[in-house]
Amino acid sequence: MMAKCSICGKGAHFGKNVSHSHKKTNKMWRANIKSVRCKVNGSDNAKRMYVCTSCLRSGKVERA
Numbered sequence: 001m002m003a004k005c006s007i008c009g010k011g012a013h014f015g016k017n018v019s020h021s022h023k024k025t026n027k028m029w030r031a032n033i034k035s036v037r038c039k040v041n042g043s044d045n046a047k048r049m050y051v052c053t054s055c056l057r058s059g060k061v062e063r064a
Helices: 053-058
Strands: 013-018 024-029 033-039 046-052
Touching: 033 053, 046 053
Parallel strands: none
Antiparallel strands: 013 024, 033 046
């Protein structure tokens, strides 16, 4: 699945896991992205887009 929101551009973030012994390993935080059929420009034709759940909840996207 794509790792970037079509609306807000939210994507994956990178950092380090730090253990108790302070050994560092790579870590990736992924955004909660869903594949959604959305109405585009308020018209009847629907388009499949990758949208994060925070954009879905806030109403930035109207589902078809």
